[in-house]
Amino acid sequence: MNPLLQFAKRLASKGLKATIATTHYTVRSIDAPNVNVEPISDGFDEGGFKQAPDLDTYLENFIAAGSKSLSELIQKLKRSSNPVSCIVYDSMLPWALYVAKEHGIYGAAFFTTSAAVSTIYYQVHEGLLSFSSTTEGPHILSVPGFPKMGYGDMASFLAVPVSYPAYLASVMDQFSNLEMADWVLGNTFEDLESQVAKEMTMPRPMMMIGPMIPSAYLDGRINGDTGYGANLWKPVRDKCLKWLGTKPPNSVIYVSFGSMAELTATQTEELAMGLKGSCKHFLWVLKESEHCMLPNRFIDSTEETMLLVTWCDQLEVLAHQATGCFVTHCGWNSTLEGLSLGVPMVAVPQWTDQPTNAKFMEEVWRVGVRAKMGEKGIVGREEFQLSIREVMEGERSEEFKKNASKWRELAKEAIGEAGSSDKNIDKFVGYLSSD
Structure with missing residues (x-):
């Protein structure tokens, strides 16, 4: 949630109106200036994930209730002076892209994992890489642009897939309709993952727009932006x-x-x-x-x-x-x-x-x-x-x-004025503004 919230603040600072849509359970934890906050339902509005009996039930309810309530929110904002022109969605919630297309608006997938991890997941989804669940003997993965990867270097969903079936299904599902997305955004920056970026094979090139860190710690261009503006627990400051x-x-x-x-x-x-x-x-x-x-x-x-x-x-x-x-x-x-x-x-x-x-x-x-x-x-x-x-x-x-x-x-250079990430954000803003 934090990088998405920070991206909303970046967009707002460049003249767009940004709204964060999140569950009833988490909406109360957000207090960010210049960003509108609206609730949508995951089917468990009082207690969130902890209210659900299991992960599968939670995800099923989130898809149904989330799609319906997000669609209602778009209709509500359509009647305002600021109708929605694009949905930027957490890539783990691909159903949001279907909602965007139903309403004839743009959809941008936002990956909150590194470009390297996103690339591995995508290649597994496409059948370009495969893993066995055995730990016996050497287990080396060789991907161009990556260091040599042993069994213990793999994401746990891939190293031991039988242990996390529901999570693995969700991770793979984020690529199920990615070719429909108008943009793929990543919370990383080019200097950090330049070699990985050269080898990425996603349906859309990833626009690296990170790091999504409060401005006070990087470029200082967003006045008063000293924190994300969201806390599930009260910090001891x-x-x-x-x-x-x-x-x-x-x-x-x-x-x-x-x-x-x-x-x-x-x-x-x-x-x-x-x-x-x-x-x-x-x-x-x-x-x-x-x-x-x-x-x-x-x-x-x-x-x-x-x-x-x-x-x-x-x-x-x-x-x-x-x-x-x-x-x-x-x-x-x-x-x-x-x-x-x-x-x-x-x-x-x-x-x-x-x-x-x-x-x-x-x-x-x-x-x-x-x-x-x-x-x-x-x-x-x-x-x-x-x-x-x-x-x-x-x-x-x-x-x-x-x-x-x-x-x-x-990192400061990337997100600073005319840095690689800042230029990508400007491209995104420019396209939406001109349209």
């Missing part, structure tokens, strides 16, 4: 900034696994003991429901070095001079934020596209390391400590910092 303000530059480890990743009790304990053993200050975002997984007396024994919060403003933390390392699951939003704000990373990927993002982070963009998993897919405390030390004080730490700073500047 002042406490974090005050605590960070007492720490030396590049001394704090920031740890967050995003809003969806769920660590096991064993993995949580190993990370906790690794952080404690690092003898460094760390700010850890851990859901309140997961605090029970921490080792006995862990909080008491780390009160001098740790700040534990249930949620925070990640951009503010990453931008703070005290932050020297980002321990991340490597979801694409977090990866792009870390790159755009120039913070070296330790990757501990969990599922979906995260292993592939971690592969590029370590071997292509070279801004950190991926902690190696041991038995049962767990990153042990010793390995975790080694990874932290390698990024923050090892022989390659200066290289990681230098590369991170380089990507920060390239």
Whole structure:
């Protein structure tokens, strides 16, 4: 939701009227200036996904209720002074494109994964790549423009397809009608994935319009744009900034696994003991429901070095001079934020596209390391400590910092005035405005 919301703000800043259509459950969490917000239904208006009995039921209801309510919204806006001329939809909701075509308006697919991951998914959908679900023996994937990919570097939906049948079906479905889309937009930028872009084979060329990060952290051209304007949970802001303000530059480890990743009790304990053993200050975002997984007396024994919060403003933390390392699951939003704000990373990927993002982070963009998993897919405390030390004080730490700073500047250039992404946004706006 955040990159789509940020794109709406970019469009509004260039003279278009932008409206975010999202579910009743999430609409209450959005407060963004210059962007209109309207609710549509997913069939579970009170509790959202958690209200549904299972994923299949949720998706079926979302297609039916979403198509109907989105169509009604288009009709409502048609009677206003600002009728809808184009629907920009999350690529995981391809039914929105059918609604656009039914009303005779443009449709633009917005991919919130990297160009690399989107390319792999598309090639699998088209039968150009295939994977077996066995883990025995070497399993190397060779794609032009990509580093060599092993079994553990693949998106989990592809590596173990039988484990995620509903999610895999949804991922593949985003390409089911892509040839009907008028544009394909990607939250990435050309310098970051230029080699991948050369090998992309989608029905429409991807217009790279990212990074979709609040303007204050990049080009500063959208007045007051210091945050996305959407929070599912209330961030602990002042406490974090005050605590960070007492720490030396590049001394704090920031740890967050995003809003969806769920660590096991064993993995949580190993990370906790690794952080404690690092003898460094760390700010850890851990859901309140997961605090029970921490080792006995862990909080008491780390009160001098740790700040534990249930949620925070990640951009503010990453931008703070005290932050020297980002321990991340490597979801694409977090990866792009870390790159755009120039913070070296330790990757501990969990599922979906995260292993592939971690592969590029370590071997292509070279801004950190991926902690190696041991038995049962767990990153042990010793390995975790080694990874932290390698990024923050090892022989390659200066290289990681230098590369991170380089990507920060390239991100600013891409979205800045006349940058590659800004030009693509202008093309999109120009086409809609002239029509």
